[in-house]
Amino acid sequence: MKNLHLFCIIFLLSTTSFAQVADSSFALPEVSIVETIRSSELENELWNSESSKLNPTGDLAKLLSQKGVAFIKSYGLGSLATSSIRGGNANHTLVLWNGLPIQSPMLGQLDLSLLPLNSVDAIGFEKGGNSALWGSGAIGGVISLNPSIHFNKKLSASYLSSKGSWGQAQHQGYLKVGNDRVQSQTKFLFKKAENDFFYEPVPGVEARQQSNAALRQGNFFQDLSLRLKSGQIGLHYWHQNSYREIPPTNVQNSSQAYQEDLSQRLMIDMEVKKGNLLIGSKAAIFNENLNYFDPQILLESPSNFRTYLGEFNLDINGLRAHQFMLGTTWRSTQAWSKGYQESPSESRQSVFGSWKWEGDKLEAQANIRQQWIDFKPVPITPQIQLDFSPVPVFHIKLKASRNYRLPTLNDRYWVPGGNPDLRAESGYSQELSLSFNKADAAIFSKISLTAFNRNIKDWILWGIQPGENFWSANNLAEVWSRGLEFRYNKKAMFGKIQMELNAGYDLTYSTNQVGLYLPRIPEGSQLFYTPRHQGFATLDWNMNSFSLGFRYNHVGQTGGILISEIPAYHIGNLNGAYEFSSKSIEALAFFEVNNLWNQQYFVIERRPMPGINYQLGLKFTFTKKN
Amino acid sequence: MRQSLLLFILIFSLVQAQNLANFEDISLPQDSFLNGSQSNVNGYRSGNFFFPVTYDAPNFSWSGWSISNKTDTLTAGFTNQYSSITGGGFGGSSNYAISYGLNLTDFSQQANILKFEGDALGQPVRGFQITNSTYAYLSMKNGDQFAKRFGGVDGNDPDFFLLTIKGYFNGMLTADSVDFYLADYRFADNTQDYIVDEWTFVDLSSLGNVDSLSFSLNSSDTSSFGFNTPAYFCMDNLESATPSSNNPAFASERISLYPNPSRNFVMVSSSRSNSLDLSLWSVDGKLLMQKDNFLSGSKLNISDFPAGTYLLKVRDGDQVISKKINKF
Numbered sequence: 001m002k003n004l005h006l007f008c009i010i011f012l013l014s015t016t017s018f019a020q021v022a023d024s025s026f027a028l029p030e031v032s033i034v035e036t037i038r039s040s041e042l043e044n045e046l047w048n049s050e051s052s053k054l055n056p057t058g059d060l061a062k063l064l065s066q067k068g069v070a071f072i073k074s075y076g077l078g079s080l081a082t083s084s085i086r087g088g089n090a091n092h093t094l095v096l097w098n099g100l101p102i103q104s105p106m107l108g109q110l111d112l113s114l115l116p117l118n119s120v121d122a123i124g125f126e127k128g129g130n131s132a133l134w135g136s137g138a139i140g141g142v143i144s145l146n147p148s149i150h151f152n153k154k155l156s157a158s159y160l161s162s163k164g165s166w167g168q169a170q171h172q173g174y175l176k177v178g179n180d181r182v183q184s185q186t187k188f189l190f191k192k193a194e195n196d197f198f199y200e201p202v203p204g205v206e207a208r209q210q211s212n213a214a215l216r217q218g219n220f221f222q223d224l225s226l227r228l229k230s231g232q233i234g235l236h237y238w239h240q241n242s243y244r245e246i247p248p249t250n251v252q253n254s255s256q257a258y259q260e261d262l263s264q265r266l267m268i269d270m271e272v273k274k275g276n277l278l279i280g281s282k283a284a285i286f287n288e289n290l291n292y293f294d295p296q297i298l299l300e301s302p303s304n305f306r307t308y309l310g311e312f313n314l315d316i317n318g319l320r321a322h323q324f325m326l327g328t329t330w331r332s333t334q335a336w337s338k339g340y341q342e343s344p345s346e347s348r349q350s351v352f353g354s355w356k357w358e359g360d361k362l363e364a365q366a367n368i369r370q371q372w373i374d375f376k377p378v379p380i381t382p383q384i385q386l387d388f389s390p391v392p393v394f395h396i397k398l399k400a401s402r403n404y405r406l407p408t409l410n411d412r413y414w415v416p417g418g419n420p421d422l423r424a425e426s427g428y429s430q431e432l433s434l435s436f437n438k439a440d441a442a443i444f445s446k447i448s449l450t451a452f453n454r455n456i457k458d459w460i461l462w463g464i465q466p467g468e469n470f471w472s473a474n475n476l477a478e479v480w481s482r483g484l485e486f487r488y489n490k491k492a493m494f495g496k497i498q499m500e501l502n503a504g505y506d507l508t509y510s511t512n513q514v515g516l517y518l519p520r521i522p523e524g525s526q527l528f529y530t531p532r533h534q535g536f537a538t539l540d541w542n543m544n545s546f547s548l549g550f551r552y553n554h555v556g557q558t559g560g561i562l563i564s565e566i567p568a569y570h571i572g573n574l575n576g577a578y579e580f581s582s583k584s585i586e587a588l589a590f591f592e593v594n595n596l597w598n599q600q601y602f603v604i605e606r607r608p609m610p611g612i613n614y615q616l617g618l619k620f621t622f623t624k625k626n
Numbered sequence: 627m628r629q630s631l632l633l634f635i636l637i638f639s640l641v642q643a644q645n646l647a648n649f650e651d652i653s654l655p656q657d658s659f660l661n662g663s664q665s666n667v668n669g670y671r672s673g674n675f676f677f678p679v680t681y682d683a684p685n686f687s688w689s690g691w692s693i694s695n696k697t698d699t700l701t702a703g704f705t706n707q708y709s710s711i712t713g714g715g716f717g718g719s720s721n722y723a724i725s726y727g728l729n730l731t732d733f734s735q736q737a738n739i740l741k742f743e744g745d746a747l748g749q750p751v752r753g754f755q756i757t758n759s760t761y762a763y764l765s766m767k768n769g770d771q772f773a774k775r776f777g778g779v780d781g782n783d784p785d786f787f788l789l790t791i792k793g794y795f796n797g798m799l800t801a802d803s804v805d806f807y808l809a810d811y812r813f814a815d816n817t818q819d820y821i822v823d824e825w826t827f828v829d830l831s832s833l834g835n836v837d838s839l840s841f842s843l844n845s846s847d848t849s850s851f852g853f854n855t856p857a858y859f860c861m862d863n864l865e866s867a868t869p870s871s872n873n874p875a876f877a878s879e880r881i882s883l884y885p886n887p888s889r890n891f892v893m894v895s896s897s898r899s900n901s902l903d904l905s906l907w908s909v910d911g912k913l914l915m916q917k918d919n920f921l922s923g924s925k926l927n928i929s930d931f932p933a934g935t936y937l938l939k940v941r942d943g944d945q946v947i948s949k950k951i952n953k954f
Contacts, residue, residue, distance in 0.1 A: 201779040250779055252769030297703020297770075416685030463851055469689040469727060470682070471851075519850045528850070561849040606774070 036278060036315045037325045037354045037365070038099070038133050042124035042144040049121045049148070053588060054540070054549040054575040056619060057162050057170045057191075060095075060123070060143070061112035066551045066573070068487075068504040068536035069125055070141070072112065073529050074603045076247055077166075077195045077610045078215040081113040085127060086452055087481035087510025087530050088140030091405055096134070096144045098236055098267055100284050100309050103137060105333045105346065107290075108408035114242055114261060118172050118189045119219060121148035127485075128452060129403035129429035132367035132383035135329065135350055136406040136424070139456065147236060149225045151180045155624045162617025164592075166610070167194030167214075170617070180227065187221040199608035200600045201250045210608065212255045213247035231272030231279075238265040246294075249606035257294035263287070278315040284308070303337035305409070325354040335409050344413040348373050348406070363387040373406055378424050397433040402426065403456075407473070411460055417472035422460060425475075429454035443492045450485040455513075463519040476516055479527065483508040496543050503537040519561075529604065531556040533568075549575040560605040569601035588619040645746050647672035647754075647864040649721035652693050659694035659708040659724075670723075674746035675864055677723055678739065689727045690738055695720045702764040707858060711763040716755040716825040716862035723861045724759060725841055737792075737842035742866060748795060750867035751836050755825040758808050759858035762787065766809050766821050766855060773854035774847045776811045777819060784812040785846040787821075787855050792840045793833030802832045808843075808859055818925070820885055825862060827882040831898065880947070881940050887952035891925040896942050903941035906951070909934070928953050 035043075046067055047055070055063065061081035064070040070083035070093065082090030090109040095102055097120075103110045117123070123145055130138040159173040172189040195213035217240070224235040246257035267284035286309070291302040313327040329352075334345040352369035367383040383401035390396075404426040412420050435448035459477035464470070487504045510530045515523035526532060533556030540549045551573040558566045577590040592615040601609050649672045654660065660670060662681035669678035670693050677691035696709040708724055715722040727738040742749070758766075766787060769775030776785040787809040793800040806828045809821040830839070845855035882895045896902055900922050906915040914931065928936070928951065936951045 205780045246771070249769060249771065249774070251774035252771070253775060254768070255771070257771065294703065294771075296701075298701055298705045299703060416682070416687045468682075468687075470685055470687045518852075521850060561851060562854075 036280065036313065037323055037356050037367075038313070038327075041130065041133060042096075042126050042142060044125050046123040046125055046143075047117060048123070049117070052117075053547050053577040053579065053590065055117065055592075056160060056588070056590060057172075057592075057615065057617060058117050059113050060115040060117065060145075063117060063123070064112065064143070065553060066536065066538065067502075068506070068534065068553075069127070069143075071529075071531055071534060071555065072603070074113070074609070075607045076210075076213065077197065078113065078193055078213060078244060079247065079607070080111050082109050083112060083140075083143075084530055085140030086454065086483065087479070087508045087527060089527070091137060091408070092139035092141075094130075094134055094136075094138040094142045096142065097238070097265065098146060098234075098269060098282065099144070100267065100282055100311065101135070101137065102265065102286065104288065104290070104305065104408075105307060106303060106305055106335050106337070106409045108137065108405070108411070111261070114217070114240065115145070116172075116189050116191070116217075116219060118187060119221060119238065120145040122146045127450075128399060128431050129383070129401040129454065131403035132352065132369045132381045132401055133354065135352075135369065135371060136348070136378075136404060139403045139405055139425075139429070139454070147185070147223050147234075149183050149185070149223065149232070149234065151178065151183055151225075151227050153179045153625065156621060158619060158621040160617060160619040162590075162615055164193075164615035165613035166197050167192065168613075168615060169193070178225075182227070183223075183225045185221070185223040185225075187219070189219040190217070192216045195247070195610070197610040197613070199250075199611065201608070203600075208250075210247050210610075212245040212257070214245045215243070217242040217244075228272065230274060231270065233270040234268070236265075236267040236269070238263070240264075247607075250608055251606055254296075255294075256296045257292070257299075259293075260289065260291040262289040262291075276316055276318040278313075278317065280311075280313040280315070282309070282311040284310075301338055303335065303339070305333055305335040307331060307333040321358045323354075323356040323358075325356075327352050333409070335413075337414075339410070339414045340418075341413075341415050344409055346374060346409060346412075349375070361389050367401075371404075371406075373424075378404060378406065379426060393437055395433075395435045395437075397435075398431070399433075400428070400430045402428050403454075405460075407460055411473040414473075416470040417462065419473045422473060423458045423475050425456050425458050425460055427454060427456035442494070443490070445490040446488070448485075448487045450487075452481070452483055452485070454481040455479070456481075461516075461519065463516075465518060476514070477521070478513040479510060480513050481508065481510040483510075498540075498542040500540045501537070504535065506534040508532055508534070526559060528561050529558050529566075531558045531568075533557075545579040547575075547577040547579075551575070555603075562605045566602055566605055569599055570597075571599055571601070572596040584623050586621045586623070588621075589617070590619070591616050645674055645749070645866045647675040647677075647723075648719060648862060649693055649715065649723055650719060652721060654693060654695050654721055657696055659692050659696060661688045661692040661708070662690065663688070671743075672723075673864075674742060674744040674866070676741040676743055678741070690725070691740065692724045692726065693721060694724050695722070699760050701760065702768065702770065704761060704856070707759065707761045707856070709760040710860040711758045711760045711823050712825055712860075719862065721862075724858060725861060726858050727841075727843075737840040739838055739840045740864075741838045742836060746866040747837050748835050751793065751830045751833055751839065752865040752867045753828050753830045754864040755862040756789070756806060756808070756822070756828050757825045757860050758787075758822050759856065759860055762808070762856040762858045763821055763823060773856070776809055776821065776847075777816065781816050781819075783846070786810050786812055786844075787846075788844045789828075789859055790842050790844065791828070791830060791833070792842075793830070793836035794838045794840065795834070795836050800834050800836060802834070804828065804830055804832060817890055822884070824885070826884050827880075829880070829882075829895070829898075831867070880942060881949055883938065883949055883951060886950075887954050888928065889954055890929040891927050892938075892951055893923065893925050894920065894938070894940065896922040896940070899942050905939045906931075907937040907939065909937065 061072045065072040070085045072081050074081040083093045095110045125143050127141040130142050156176045162170045170191040174187040176185045193215045198207040198209050200207050220239040222237040226233050240263045242261040244259050248255035264287045269282040272279045286307045289304045310330045316324040329350045331348045336343045350371040354367040356365040365385045369381040371378040381402045385399040388396045404424045406424045407422040412418050431452040433450040437446035457478045458475035459479050461476040462471050462473050484507045489502050491500045510527045511524050512521045535554040537552045553571045557568045560566050574593045579588050595612045598612040662679035679690035681688045694708040697713040698706050698709040699713045725738045765773045766776045789806045791804045811819040843857050845853040847854045884893045902920045904917045904920045933954050938949050938951050940947045
């Protein structure tokens with residue numbers, strides 16, 4: 001209750017000061033919210049709901065993999081999926097919903113397979129260290145899930161239904177209604193699957209059928225936005241309920257385990273522009289349950305956490321070429337689990353600031369953050385970056401930063417093995433990016449090469465220590481990650497035909513710099529489940545109402561904790577869509593063929609992945625302009 | 627005379643009991659266990675043997691030896707870590723010991739030990755009865771989320787779960803060690819693969835005179851974090867040698883048959899001799915097979931005989947021991 005009071009006070013303090021700017025006049029001027037320093041850092045758009053016809057039923061894990069943003073560590077179709085960006089681990093990718101982190105404070109990570117693309121309107125990302133701007137966990141990259149509100153007098157409704165292999169089915173829809181002052185957006189999504197695919201355990205061994213892999217997931221979203229005279233206020237709610245069975249490994253006879261994830265996320269945000277000032281504030285409550293059951297071993301492991309978050313930003317623009325930003329965040333969490341002796345709580349506070357200068361050919365930016373965890377300071381976190389364009393078609397970007405990740409509640413308090421004295425993982429990263437682009441009336445092309453380097457000390461690992469007979473968390477490792485990222489993009493128009501090619505290759509070395517006895521990790525060895533080589537290519541083709549897309553992914557050999565070599569694999573997917581409309585109704589028919597050449601592969605050893613599979617669907621959208 | 631005989635029997639029984647750890651002298655409520663969590667407990671005594679246990683109260687974790695009479699042979703997983711796969715102690719007894727210790731293959735040996743005391747101190751050790759815990763047995767048989775089903779994907783992986791026992795006397799390692807496979811899937815013929823699911827005698831007489839024993843486990847199912855097979859086994863009836871070791875009752879225990887019942891083969895082992903003379907008899911007295919100079923620890927092929935009960939006579943030195951074989 002104390003947390004709730006604090007939550008209300010922070011939000012009200014940050015909003016009431018500007019409430020008087022709201023005007024009840026109906027003749028509202030068009031508001032142009034200036035891009036903030038932080039939002040401009042996430043402007044690389046991965047996906048948006050309006051332009052993406054080819055992937056309307058996907059999830060974030062699949063999107064990140066296909067777009068070459070991250071290596072996705074998947075435990076199987078519909079199972080846990082986490083990301084590794086630039087050789088980091090799952091805790092090193094920060095995922096934001098409307099600008100606030102939604103990682104579990106107990107685990108420090110987020111299951112990306114639980115995030116349907118339908119949950120948001122746009123997804124942005126920024127690779128590399130960004131802790132100065134975004135805080136703990138922004139080491140490998142930041143993924144941003146954002147709603148997109150358009151104040152217009154339209155009523156639109158949509159319904160999508162799809163069917164696929166192994167009992168996959170999805171139903172989703174939305175209702176958007178409003179005017180130039182108020183907008184409401186209601187969405188739902190329900191999906192299910194049996195996922196009882198056949199797989200070949202090893203070459204030459206008779207195919208087996210996966211079992212205990214069913215999935216049921218429901219989502220409900222509600223966005224309410226009110227436009228003010230010089231800003232807007234929004235209310236966002238996301239309810240998710242998921243039931244997933246945990247399939248057996250390929251060397252396990254059967255499994256009866258299952259997991260329930262229940263989350264409720266409520267957020268209020270406000271943006272007000274007054275002169276050169278842009279004031280933003282957010283307050284949120286996240287309440288989540290993760291319940292794991294395994295009747296075979298009589299295991300019941302329910303857990304819950306409740307987090308209160310508050311954030312306040314002040315951006316100052318228009319001082320010639322300078323922009324400034326100051327901000328503060330506050331977060332309080334309490335968690336419950338059988339694995340904790342008591343119900344641990346944790347508070348985190350931070351202040352941060354930023355300066356940006358934009359010249360004709362040069363942009364410079366400096367960011368800094370100070371964070372406290374339970375009122376103990378974390379080392380101060382600076383970041384600088386330069387963007388130089390000697391000629392309009394050529395860009396050089398330099399970035400250097402200190403980054404960190406705070407230990408999770410499980411790292412600190414789990415019994416046995418939690419370690420309250422853990423230090424934050426921290427280190428420095430640098431990157432240099434060169435890009436060249438060329439555009440004319442019909443063709444746009446861009447080519448870029450990025451080199452990065454990162455050292456992280458006090459890397460937290462769970463393992464058995466000499467003299468102990470249980471796993472415990474310790475600041476054991478030091479990891480050096482470095483690599484090259486090549487990207488090529490070409491868009492062309494040939495009459496009515498539009499084509500876009502995206503291709504990329506990542507070379508990633510992410511090595512343990514300290515040889516460890518327990519767990520057994522030799523000095524200089526590549527991190528587990530971290531491919532050195534990754535490549536992707538996507539080709540999208542569009543003519544009139546037809547769209548066709550081909551996605552190819554190559555993941556090089558990785559090492560696992562059970563076997564030293566998990567073989568490389570190549571996956572190809574084909575997507576197609578046909579759009580047709582009649583007056584106010586638009587219809588979209590789409591299909592998807594995944595794993596075209598029926599590759600038998602593993603991302604994690606002993607966890608088989610599915611072969612070729614299909615999906616067909618229809619989407620209807622009704623729009624009425626008032 | 628009668629009083630002297632009674633006194634002799636009493637003393638003989640007492641000495642024998644003191645050199646036998648059958649854990650029935652430890653008081654346990656029904657379907658329960660002792661794992662060192664009681665205050666000021668650093669181990670348990672049975673007969674002239676001491677079984678150390680370490681309990682880490684803040685982490686609810688133990689290692690060493692627990693004493694149990696739990697009988698659950700069906701529930702998999704660590705929630706059933708205190709049960710034997712036989713559902714009780716040796717010979718239908720109630721209590722038995724469970725050893726648990728993370729023995730980290732190749733890169734750390736954290737062996738469990740037990741100590742000899744009193745009359746057993748420095749005596750030759752005879753051996754003990756062993757079987758798998760329910761947790762380890764079901765993990766090897768069925769696999770779990772962490773450990774593999776033995777045999778692997780196609781049943782051909784040469785998996786094993788091995789216990790190595792070493793003896794010490796005055797802090798010095800004795801010359802020999804004894805290996806016992808709690809599971810062995812290394813046979814070319816997969817029908818011979820087995821996981822121990824009965825109480826089986828482990829002969830330790832080759833260790834000689836000892837005052838302590840160490841037990842370390844090793845498994846073929848390993849990861850960078852150690853081995854995945856649950857590091858448990860169950861013990862009962864640990865004996866140190868006494869002058870009564872030539873007693874026919876003990877002689878019978880020198881010969882072990884495994885597996886029994888069996889379909890195709892039985893491994894015949896003697897704790898005393900390398901070479902045995904065997905004869906297999908039907909229950910109606912017909913000689914079915916005879917093998918002289920049979921190597922102890924080798925397999926006796928019984929696949930040609932119909933299902934039923936047979937009598938195996940084993941000449942071990944100057945003694946002939948008869949044991950039943952059940953074929954299915």
